[in-house]
Amino acid sequence: MVGFFFLCAGTPGTRSLTPKFLKRNRKTIHAKAGVLAPVLVGLIEANFQYRVPISKHFLKVQSVFRIAQNWGLYGAGPKRMRRLQISIDGEPVYLTNDPALRWRAPQLTHRKIRPLPDTMTIKAEAFNWTGFSRWVLNEARADFPEATEVSVVAIFRDHAVNAERRIHHGRRARAPDWSWEHLGPGGVRVEAPEVEADEP
Amino acid sequence: MSRNPWMWWVRRANRPVDVRPWALLRISLACAVLFDQLQMWAVGMSGVAYQLFEYGGLAGFHRPQYWLLDGGPMAAPMLWGLWMVCMACVALGVATRPAILIGVLAYAQLGHLFPTGDRGVDRLVRTVLLMLMFTNAHRCYALGNVLRRRARLRTTAGWATDVLHLLLVLVYMAAGFMKVPEAAWWLGSGAPMLYRILTDPMASYLNGENPIYRNFWPLFRVAGWVTVTWEVCSPVFLTRYARWWGLVGITMHVGIAITMKLGMFSYGMLSLYLVVMSSFLLPWIERAEARLGWWRGETDLSSGQGPSLRYDPVSEGTASE
Secondary structure, eight states: OHHHHHHHHSOTTOTTOOHHHHHHHHHHHHHHHGGGHHHHHHHHHHIIIIIHHHHHHHHHHHHHHTOOOOOOTTTTOOSSEEEEEEEETTEEEEETTOTTOBTTHHHHTSTTTTHHHHHHHHOTTOTTHHHHHHHHHHHHHHHOTTOOEEEEEEEEEOSSTTOOOEEEEEEEEETTTOOEEEEOGGGOEEOOOOOOOOOO | OOSSHHHHHHHHHHOEEESHHHHHHHHHHHHHHHHHHHHHHHTTOHHHHSSOGGGTOSOSOOOTTOSOTTSOTTHHHHHHHHHHHHHHHHHHTSSHHHHHHHHHHHHHHHHHHSGGGOOHHHHHHHHHHHHHHTSSGGGSSOHHHHHTTOOBOOEEETHHHHHHHHHHHHHHHHHHHHHTTOGGGTTOSSSOHHHHHHTOTTTBSSOTTOGGGGGGHHHHHHHHHHHHHHHHTGGGGGSTTHHHHHHHHHHHHHHHHHHBOOTHHHHHHHHHHHHHTHHHHHHHHHHHHHHOHHHHHHBOTTSSSSSOOOOOTTTOOOSOO
């Protein structure tokens, strides 16, 4: 019984395997998986025909313990390298994975905190910007009381040999009011982009 | 196999397996959580991450399932403290079952409060902790046995081992199937899959801008084939070859621990292999127990919990024991 509950309520990797997913990807699955395609399609169909209806009855219990899972283990890896850069008065003090720029690195690289910079480098308007940018500003003003400008930007770089880093988006706050303004490609000030939900 | 499938199923689910790997899993999982959270506390982030936005929290949103919205600024830190005390109790084996239940509830509540930081491994740890609650792991290598002067249990029902194996199959198959539709892992012209993962600045230590790593692209590509094949073929965990398959998994997770910044993920996953690799592990446990005689004092082999499961190299060889 316990095993049955875990299988239905906490089965990893099956949350995203919906009829919509199958409809969108049927051709791709057949093209990429070859002889394994019928097995894959069968598993996906069985998931939403049998497991999902049962799991709906367990939803209330499951959500209390928060055990529903979806595993990608990084999929095939990101298509480009993304970094978060924090600068004080135009001088970078933190850059993801840069051993020379490590201001607040122990905090920003902890596995529980790392998803925040990660989502913010993906989306210019991620929900996490609000709390994160406030934390950065508080910490920066405590450590650099003379500072007049704090900026947090996402830097992209392709995998090609001669690819260059470029600012994709970000935010900047300036004294004396320290309100955040949006930055677009190249670090140029832009109007606030339309809000896009980054949470299901 | 019995002629009656139901009886066969009942016998299989209830077959006694050695509880010691499960007890070690209980201790290592709780220690992994404690270490992870104490590390977070040491860098001063637990009070910021586990807090509502209006009280200075990092998260711009929280799940509606968070119960302590009106609890004030001290609610989340107290919940965190309760979680840590529970995990310490789980590791020590004191009031283990209530500690698991309360600890997992607190853990889940903090996950609802700070969903961005609640990763796949957190969900897996909670799932396995809940499974542990239904085993006899609380009565082995437990301080509670010493305090309450009760006998150590030697066995637990085998269904838990089967469910854990199945959980690993689902985790790895899901990960494998996520990779299959992507071209980069096979013969794609671009950067190989493992290269892209291991040079992701957000999660890994390798510097992808260093051209030297590009010389190893063939190696990364072959390692990617091995990874995807191993993940997709993970139903082997349900066979008697599970421990051999597990050796590859251990290698992969040790590699992840060395090359990536995923913190508790590797240690949490490696903890599960204590049960998968139990047939390899039991002779070592026997030897360690023989040396640490004081643990023997806690042991009662005639405690009425089914046959003693001392390591027997002749019968050794099934996936579940």
